[in-house]
Amino acid sequence: MDHVDPRRLIPRTNDLLALPAVREARSRLSEPVVRDLVRDAQEKARRGDIAPGQVEPAVLAAVAARSATTLRPVLNATGVIVHTNLGRAPLSAAAVDALVAASGYVDVELNLADGRRSRRGAGARAALLAACPAAEDALVVNNGAAALVLATTALAAGREVVVSRGELVEIGAGFRLPDLIESTGAVLHEVGTTNRTHLRDYADALGPATGCVLKVHPSNFRVEGFTSAVGLEELKSLTAADGIPLVADLGSGLLAPDPHLPHEPDAATALASGADVVIASGDKLLGGPQAGLLLGRRDIIERLSRHPLARAVRADKLSLAALEATVAGGAPPVVQALHADIGTLQRRTERLAAALGVPVVAHAGRVGGGGAPGFALPGWALRLPEGLAGLLRTGDPAVLPRVHSGSCLLDLRCVPEGDDDRILEAVRKALAALGAADAGAAG
């Protein structure tokens, strides 16, 4: 008998596309995505990685596993609450409901009572003003950086932004506030030194060219030792007389003081201290969606909202919906993680440790995401072999641990209690895989 090239037995594309499960998947996946999955399985067979008879099951498995998004939910076991690489703040149930409700047609810019166009995001604005009565008005834009660009463009393009040298920070991933500000056409007028800036430094700098004075909270580092900075009250005493806008970039997004974070600035205090406008992020300590908040004096917020750039940085309806629900709803996950009861954390950690037969160690959580630098949140972690980290990250569910001095640590602070058993299962699977790999290496 002639030898048949097994590659000729590979099922044809059209036959694979006609399989009922594949046809059904074409309602949730695009045509090119489905075709790629089919081609991948055929390629594997052509390379001899799988037998021709395995192509159909491989296509069915690939189609079932593939969703329209490649983003994967991750259980955050790092103890870092606002984890930028994990999308910062997880949304509250109220915020998720709100963004699902807003995902269709929605009255984001329409008054249903009279059928006329209305101010965009009026609900989010009202919620922010109710939560921060010190603000006369509020504007929501795409993110904190956009809020800063809008404020400096509208108030100081072609003029000067007076700012302390100690506050020209890099906010992460190589983005630097001074570059951002200069990109608007404003000129930075730096005053003082890295560690010390005095009121007279600002006083010497102010003049006809001043567009605004900017105070930036150094949110992701701490300078200690021989330092001095000028507070908003003192700055206000300088700027008020000439009507120079005083802008405070707080970063963190606290609307009111949090006794847990005594050194973290908040919008209400900054406004009461004299800031004309405060800038904050929606997805840091506020615990909401990515957004930039501008809160403060009515005339200045009005000026910013009328600037052409405001249209380029406007918030989308989903963010506006989620932001309003974050502010008006119950404590979001970020706030819950921040205030987590240490006894409860211990009990949860010990239960998993007993089930797995691994030790519990003291472990400090962090606020993260450029908030409360150096501030430790006392807590606990399961200590596992370092080799488990990669298996946990790539497992199902994906679990991100903290790898530290030769151990893989799992801190439950940012894990919803209802997910403890999923962590347990994930660790069991990873331990089994590690054991199998070790046995394979030994054998």
Ligand SMILES: *Cc1c(COP(=O)(O)O)cnc(C)c1O
């Ligand atoms: C985080 C931060 C920003 C940038 O805000 P995004 O929402 O990330 O764009 C700006 N300034 C300060 C002080 C920050 O902490």
